[in-house]
Amino acid sequence: xxxxxxxxxxxxxxxxxxxxxxxxxxxxxxxxxxxxxxxxxxxxxxxxxxxxxxxxxxxxxxxxxxxxxxxxxxxxxxxxxxxxxxxxxxxxxxxxxxxxxxxxxxxxxxxxxxxxxxxxxxxxxxxxxxxxxxxxxxxxxxxxxxxxxxxxxxxxxxxxxxxxxxxxxxxxxxxxxxxxxxxxxxxxxxxxxxxxxxxxxxxxxxxxxxxxxxxxxxxxxxxxxxxxxxxxxxxxxxxxxxxxxxxxxxxxxxxxxxxxxxxxxxxxxxxxxxxxxxxxxxxxxxxxxxxxxxxxxxxxxxxxxxxxxxxxxxxxxxxxxxxxxxxxxxxxxxxxxxxxxxxxxxxxxxxxxxx
Amino acid sequence: xxxxxxxxxxxxxxxxxxxxxxxxxxxxxxxxxxxxxxxxxxxxxxxxxxxxxxxxxxxxxxxxxxxxxxxxxxxxxxxxxxxxxxxxxxxxxxxxxxxxxxxxxxxxxxxxxxxxxxxxxxxxxxxxxxxxxxxxxxxxxxxxxxxxxxxxxxxxxxxxxxxxxxxxxxxxxxxxxxxxxxxxxxxxxxxxxxxxxxxxxxxxxxxxxxxxxxxxxxxxxxxxxxxxxxxxxxxxxxxxxxxxxxxxxxxxxxxxxxxxxxxxxxxxxxx
Numbered sequence: 001x002x003x004x005x006x007x008x009x010x011x012x013x014x015x016x017x018x019x020x021x022x023x024x025x026x027x028x029x030x031x032x033x034x035x036x037x038x039x040x041x042x043x044x045x046x047x048x049x050x051x052x053x054x055x056x057x058x059x060x061x062x063x064x065x066x067x068x069x070x071x072x073x074x075x076x077x078x079x080x081x082x083x084x085x086x087x088x089x090x091x092x093x094x095x096x097x098x099x100x101x102x103x104x105x106x107x108x109x110x111x112x113x114x115x116x117x118x119x120x121x122x123x124x125x126x127x128x129x130x131x132x133x134x135x136x137x138x139x140x141x142x143x144x145x146x147x148x149x150x151x152x153x154x155x156x157x158x159x160x161x162x163x164x165x166x167x168x169x170x171x172x173x174x175x176x177x178x179x180x181x182x183x184x185x186x187x188x189x190x191x192x193x194x195x196x197x198x199x200x201x202x203x204x205x206x207x208x209x210x211x212x213x214x215x216x217x218x219x220x221x222x223x224x225x226x227x228x229x230x231x232x233x234x235x236x237x238x239x240x241x242x243x244x245x246x247x248x249x250x251x252x253x254x255x256x257x258x259x260x261x262x263x264x265x266x267x268x269x270x271x272x273x274x275x276x277x278x279x280x281x282x283x284x285x286x287x288x289x290x291x292x293x294x295x296x297x298x299x300x301x302x303x304x305x306x307x308x309x310x311x312x313x314x315x316x317x318x319x320x321x322x323x324x325x326x327x328x329x330x331x332x333x334x335x336x337x338x339x340x341x342x343x344x345x346x347x348x349x350x351x352x353x354x355x
Numbered sequence: 356x357x358x359x360x361x362x363x364x365x366x367x368x369x370x371x372x373x374x375x376x377x378x379x380x381x382x383x384x385x386x387x388x389x390x391x392x393x394x395x396x397x398x399x400x401x402x403x404x405x406x407x408x409x410x411x412x413x414x415x416x417x418x419x420x421x422x423x424x425x426x427x428x429x430x431x432x433x434x435x436x437x438x439x440x441x442x443x444x445x446x447x448x449x450x451x452x453x454x455x456x457x458x459x460x461x462x463x464x465x466x467x468x469x470x471x472x473x474x475x476x477x478x479x480x481x482x483x484x485x486x487x488x489x490x491x492x493x494x495x496x497x498x499x500x501x502x503x504x505x506x507x508x509x510x511x512x513x514x515x516x517x518x519x520x521x522x523x524x525x526x527x528x529x530x531x532x533x534x535x536x537x538x539x540x541x542x543x544x545x546x547x548x549x550x551x552x553x554x555x556x557x558x559x560x561x562x563x564x565x566x567x568x569x570x571x572x573x574x575x576x577x578x579x580x581x582x583x584x585x586x587x588x589x590x591x592x593x594x595x596x597x598x599x600x601x602x603x604x605x606x607x608x609x610x611x612x613x614x615x616x617x618x619x620x621x622x623x624x625x626x
Contacts (some may be wrong), residue, residue, distance in 0.1 A: 052522070052526055053525075054525075072495065073525065074525035075527075075528045075529055076527075076528075077526075077531055078528075079526055080526065080527075081526040083519045083522070083523060085517070085518065085519060087517065087518070087519035087520050087522065087523035088520075089520055089523070089524075089538055089542075090517060090524075090542065091541045099525035100524070100529070100537070101528050103525075103537075104527055104528035104529045104530075104533060105528055118493050148523075148527065149526075149527075152527060158526075179619045206569070214420065261538070272366055308503055312474050329422075
């Protein structure tokens with residue numbers, strides 16, 4: 001296996017009042033796009049800052065392209081950073097901002113002019129090089145920041161919530177644009193965000209972080225389809241979590257007494273409390289019980305019409321609640337609020353997670 | 356509606372008129388007095404003469420004036436040079452003794468300079484340096500009282516520095532020195548200039564402190580004026596006062612034009 005472009009080994013960052021990063025191991029392959037996803041305060045931005053060298057780790061090692069860098073200051077690390085607020089130099093125009101890293105590397109002026117022009121073209125800002133940051137829109141500033149980080153050809157590109165200050169439409173455009181650019185340049189990228197949509201669309205792999213640790217790392221579909229923990233299941237997308245207990249026959253009994261034919265992992269002991277996780281769009285509501293799969297009797301409480309989908313909110317007999325999302329195929333809803341029905345899902349769409 | 360707004364508006368006009376009357380009036384009267392023909396300080400002036408002005412430009416007055424300019428310029432430059440690292444440390448770092456350092460740096464602002472002057476004189480006396488007062492002692496004293504102005508303005512300009520620009524520079528390969536030189540310094544330049552100007556003006560107009568530390572050969576213009584006042588207010592003094600007044604005004608105007616100092620004086624950023 002080739003050496004990873006970036007390797008974090010047992011990284012920790014302690015502050016007097018809190019532990020921001022509580023032990024992270026992460027390998028990012030050459031050219032890979034890895035996202036650190038998590039709620040605010042989960043340590044994702046701190047982790048990025050540690051890779052960038054803005055502050056030293058309390059413990060652990062950071063390797064960049066085979067180089068041991070945690071003792072090196074930022075300016076010796078060969079990184080490119082795009083900040084949430086872009087952090088453009090307000091006293092320089094766009095071209096001077098982009099040229100800054102090349103100037104620091106003492107690139108010859110003819111070479112510099114060409115590379116700056118190329119970088120501006122890459123981010124579609126040709127002709128705007130003499131604008132000051134204050135004369136540019138948020139989206140344009142973001143492109144300048146991206147060009148400034150890319151022009152130096154860094155070993156790794158670090159993006160700290162770069163899309164969060166843009167309006168929704170632009171944000172969705174930029175997701176695709178940045179991801180496309182990254183694939184085309186093949187630049188190793190670590191992206192920090194709290195927006196699961198961005199993470200799912202842009203990443204090769206996602207590391208879901210919580211309380212200073214990585215809860216799960218995997219491809220977007222791994223994370224979405226097979227969440228490893230309750231936190232991941234709830235953080236990404238929407239999830240029905242139905243509480244139950246592992247029975248001696250290695251099934252799950254949910255409150256209300258129904259036993260569900262879902263296989264339980266060997267490392268979850270009999271009798272322990274668990275949650276059955278089912279995505280609302282994988283579940284279905286039926287008027288009578290099918291012969292196979294997971295079926296739980298319920299009462300339909302409410303039907304929400306959302307345009308492209310309908311949401312059916314149900315109450316299970318044990319008092320728990322669930323949601324079924326049905327695509328709007330044009331037909332009228334078959335259910336009325338108050339109807340008795342069956343909440344059904346294929347076994348392979350259900351996962352048993354520790355409570 | 357109309358009556359609601361007229362009364363406060365009229366009041367504002369009166370207040371502004373009074374401010375102008377009391378701040379500009381004495382200056383205009385002093386200026387007018389300097390053109391008296393006789394050596395009596397009459398207002399309105401009788402006759403018309405420039406001889407008091409000729410005397411004001413004689414060595415008796417230009418010598419302390421030049422001395423003051425030298426002292427204040429040096430004070431301004433040194434205050435700013437000291438204020439920059441001090442403001443940086445106070446603004447960026449939390450360290451034991453920070454509060455004490457802030458108190459020491461800004462404290463002289465709250466002390467009457469007269470007290471500082473007496474204290475400094477006694478200090479020099481106890482240290483056996485009484486015969487060495489003069490320029491060095493004046494410079495030390497002026498630094499103490501002018502440093503707070505420089506520290507304040509430089510601190511404010513550091514606060515206006517956009518967050519992360521220094522980290523951005525470092526990530527792009529700039530050493531600490533290059534970050535300072537190419538990013539921080541250009542962005543806080545106006546604050547440094549403003550700090551220097553405030554320190555200059557404060558030093559140039561000081562009389563309380565200088566009174567104790569000046570010697571007959573090394574006397575700032577303000578002390579000389581005060582000493583001369585013992586003989587009464589002559590038209591020469593009026594002319595000297597006008598010169599002393601105009602110099603810092605010209606300085607502020609020039610610097611304002613060159614660097615947008617107005618941001619610091621008026622407390623707002625104009626588009």
